[in-house]
Amino acid sequence: MITDDISVLYPFMLSWNLRNLISAKSILTSNQPGIVGTCPGKYPIDAWKTFFLEIPKDGNKKDITGRFLTAFCEGIKNTEWDHNRTVSLPIYSIFPDYDIEKLKIVFKHWDDIGISNDVPCLALAVKCRGLYCDNREGQYVSIMAVWNDAVARIISLDWFEGPLEDCTTPEWYLETTPLLNLRDAIIRMRDIYKNTFWDNISFSIFTIPTCLGSCLNGELANPSYDIWEREWRYTNYSKLRSDLITLFIKISDIFFQNPVESDVNE
Numbered sequence: 001m002i003t004d005d006i007s008v009l010y011p012f013m014l015s016w017n018l019r020n021l022i023s024a025k026s027i028l029t030s031n032q033p034g035i036v037g038t039c040p041g042k043y044p045i046d047a048w049k050t051f052f053l054e055i056p057k058d059g060n061k062k063d064i065t066g067r068f069l070t071a072f073c074e075g076i077k078n079t080e081w082d083h084n085r086t087v088s089l090p091i092y093s094i095f096p097d098y099d100i101e102k103l104k105i106v107f108k109h110w111d112d113i114g115i116s117n118d119v120p121c122l123a124l125a126v127k128c129r130g131l132y133c134d135n136r137e138g139q140y141v142s143i144m145a146v147w148n149d150a151v152a153r154i155i156s157l158d159w160f161e162g163p164l165e166d167c168t169t170p171e172w173y174l175e176t177t178p179l180l181n182l183r184d185a186i187i188r189m190r191d192i193y194k195n196t197f198w199d200n201i202s203f204s205i206f207t208i209p210t211c212l213g214s215c216l217n218g219e220l221a222n223p224s225y226d227i228w229e230r231e232w233r234y235t236n237y238s239k240l241r242s243d244l245i246t247l248f249i250k251i252s253d254i255f256f257q258n259p260v261e262s263d264v265n266e
Contacts, residue, residue: 006105006109008102008105008106009105009106009109009112009113012033012034012035012106012113013112013113013114016034016035016036016113016114016115033092033093033102033209034092034093035090035091035092035093035113035115036091036092036093037090037091038088038089038090038091038115038116038119039088039089039091039226039227040052040053040083040086040087040088040089041053041086041087041088041089041123041143041145041227042225042226042227043125043141043143043157044125044127044141044204044206044223044225044228044231045127045139045141045157045159046129046139047139047159047170051157051159051172051174052081052083052086053086053087053089053143053145053155054081054082054083054085054086054087054155054174055085055086055087055153055155055176056082056085056174056175056176057082057085059175059176059178060173060174060175060176061079061173061174061175062079062171062172062173062174063079063171063172064171065169065171087120087145087153087155088116088118088119089119089120089123089145089208089227090115090119090120090121090208091227092208092209092210098211098212098214098215098250099211100250100253100254103254104254106121107121107122107148107254107255108148110148111148117147117148120145120146120147120152121146121147121148122145122146122207122208122209122212122251122254123143123144123145123146123207123208124143124144124146124189124205124206124207124208124212124247124251125141125142125143125144125204125205125206125207125228126141126142126143126189126192126193126203126204126205126206126240126244127139127140127141127203127204127205127206128140128141128192128193128196128198128201128202128203129198129201129202129203129204130196130198130199130200130201130202131198131199131200132160132198136160136161136162137160137161138158138159138160138161138198139157139158139159140156140157140158140159140193140196141156141157141159142154142155142156142157142189142192143155143156144185144186144189146182146185146251146255150181150182150255150256151179151180151181151182152179152180152181152182152185152186153176153177153178153179153180153185154176154177154180154185154188154189155174155175155176155177156174156175156176157172157173157174158172158173158174158175159171159172160172182251182252182255182256183252183256186248186251186252189244189248190241190244190245190248191241192244193237194237194241201235201237202233202234202235203233203234203235203237203240204218204231204232204233204234205218205231205232205234205240205243205244205247206223206225206228206230206231206232207230207247208227208228210229210230212247212250212251213230213232213247215243215246215247215250216232216243216246216247217232217239217242217243218232218233218234218239218240218243219232219233219234220232220233221233
């Protein structure tokens with residue numbers, strides 16, 4: 001029987017436990033990944049305000065003030081965020097190379113590192129953007145947050161720019177699934193945005209930790225979305241889906257001893 005090499009966990013335990021005392025990054029070498037904290041999750045979206053990764057009380061939330069001109073709707077208030085319901089995401093200091101065995105050990109011993117079990121260990125975001133009507137931009141972003149016990153939740157944001165004179169107050173819709181088995185979450189994400197036909201359409205993939213994206217063939221960019229450090233861009237849906245399938249197989253390999261590749265490929 002092969003036992004876990006728990007020495008893999010040492011830099012994670014060290015960086016996590018020292019995060020409030022000194023700069024955890026300063027104690028890590030380039031070959032030592034670690035987790036230096038958590039932060040409220042945010043959508044990697046290009047907008048004029050921050051959209052948090054919130055789990056709404058009733059499973060959905062919306063703000064439609066962008067449909068109207070402010071001058072004629074003084075009584076309409078913007079929807080407020082409930083930060084007590086925001087999902088926090090881990091901040092990895094570095095994970096230079098994809099190593100499935102190291103990831104398996106870190107995720108398996110997530111609680112031993114000392115991180116709260118309500119913090120997912122992995123997150124995947126897929127974004128679709130384009131012109132949905134009359135040169136008005138729309139953006140869809142769906143994030144699959146995965147916890148170390150192989151359960152997941154998909155939290156989605158639909159954002160729509162209003163008419164030119166009102167584009168500073170776009171309308172948006174937020175929706176989340178219940179907690180799902182990771183296999184079911186992958187099936188839901190597998191064909192995401194397949195039937196979206198917008199002008200100038202493009203797609204993006206983001207991963208936490210970023211080393212998960214080492215298998216992706218999209219155009220690599222360095223976005224300015226805080227915790228989302230890398231972006232892989234696509235203008236062809238078939239290439240996006242092909243990379244998603246590869247990524248989902250990789251994620252399944254981390255969490256399941258005998259992953260069924262057909263579950264992802266169908």
